[in-house]
Amino acid sequence: MYELYCKFRDKKGYKDSDVSKMTGIPASTFSDWKSGRSKPNTEKLSKIADVLDTMIEYFDAPKGMLTTCPDCGLTYVSTEKKDINKHEKLHSAWQDAEKKFGTIYGNYPIREKIKARNRNISDNKSRSLEEKCNAELEVLRCLFSRSIEATGYDLKHVTYEEYVAMMLANPTYGPCLDTDVFEKLKSKFGTLPGIDSGTYYHIPDECPQPIAAHRDGEDFTPEELQKIEEYKRLLIAARPKE
Ligand SMILES: [Zn+2]
Numbered sequence: 001m002y003e004l005y006c007k008f009r010d011k012k013g014y015k016d017s018d019v020s021k022m023t024g025i026p027a028s029t030f031s032d033w034k035s036g037r038s039k040p041n042t043e044k045l046s047k048i049a050d051v052l053d054t055m056i057e058y059f060d061a062p063k064g065m066l067t068t069c070p071d072c073g074l075t076y077v078s079t080e081k082k083d084i085n086k087h088e089k090l091h092s093a094w095q096d097a098e099k100k101f102g103t104i105y106g107n108y109p110i111r112e113k114i115k116a117r118n119r120n121i122s123d124n125k126s127r128s129l130e131e132k133c134n135a136e137l138e139v140l141r142c143l144f145s146r147s148i149e150a151t152g153y154d155l156k157h158v159t160y161e162e163y164v165a166m167m168l169a170n171p172t173y174g175p176c177l178d179t180d181v182f183e184k185l186k187s188k189f190g191t192l193p194g195i196d197s198g199t200y201y202h203i204p205d206e207c208p209q210p211i212a213a214h215r216d217g218e219d220f221t222p223e224e225l226q227k228i229e230e231y232k233r234l235l236i237a238a239r240p241k242e
Contacts, residue, residue, distance in 0.1 A: 002033050004059050008052040008070065023047040055109050071095075073106035073149060093153035101160055104153070105145040115142040122181065132181050140164050143199045156203045158194065158237065163201060165192040166237075172197055194237040204236045 009019060016030040025044050032038045040048065042056070049056045058070050068075040069087060072094035076083035098104050105111035121127055121135035141160065148157045158166065168174045169191035174182055195201055220228070 001039065001059050002036075004070075005033070005048065005052075008054045008058070012052055014052075019048060019051060022051045053110055053114055055113075068107065070107050070110065072153070073108055073111075090152070097148060097153040097155060097157075100155055101144075101148065101157070103141060103145075104148060105142055106149050106153075111142045111145055115139055118142075122178075125178075129180050129184060132178065133184050136177065136181055136185065137164070140167060143167065147200045150200055151203055154203055156233070158201050158233070161189055162192060162194075162234070164189045166194040166201065167199065169193055170195045170197070170199075173199070192234070192238065201237075204233075 009016070014022075016034075017027060019025070020027045020030060023044070025040065025047060029038075029040050029044060033040055045056050045059055049059065054070060058068070066075055067078045069091060072087070072091045074087050074090050076087050078084070094104060094106050105114060115138075118135040118138040122132045122139060124132070127135075140163070144160050144163045147163065148154070151157050157163075164185065168182065168186050168189060173195075174191075177185070
């Protein structure tokens, strides 16, 4: 249980002393927990879970029961070999996707918590423009996470920056933002077609085979080829829908 707590704490980049300060729980509680002398009570655990953007259940996953991965979000039976394999596969896809796209909140309840907290900030007129924009970018990070989770963490998903630009152009999203927030995000990310309704980005079905690309008899570098692939993807995404 303490090990799981450490995992969430490290992910946030905190030390025990930070969590202690933020929750008002004495540092001795953490050292007792670590040494196994005593466990924090439910009230304390709930405070700790709140500052770590997690759920109290995730500190305590009994063996043989259904467990939900805090990272990739898969719920599975932790004693079933078949399930374990399935989780390993999805988890490594999540890891690769995080490497490419940055933070991905794969776990639904955690993501909803982060989204709700940030939405309260971005809707709060008394907050500064910068605070509102940062909060809205976290909301978008949650929506982006959901979109990419739905593809099974497919690396062909558009990047976060492209996703933000697509959402700003989405008639059911952009106009709902405060004008100043919308304008500031638009000046930074621009707008792109690709998501007409809802919040999911759909990876185009047909992926054309890479074309042979040459330049003065010389092959393109792998970096240039990757760029070409990215542009192709954007062009396909920008095609008008039938
Ligand atoms: Zn996982």
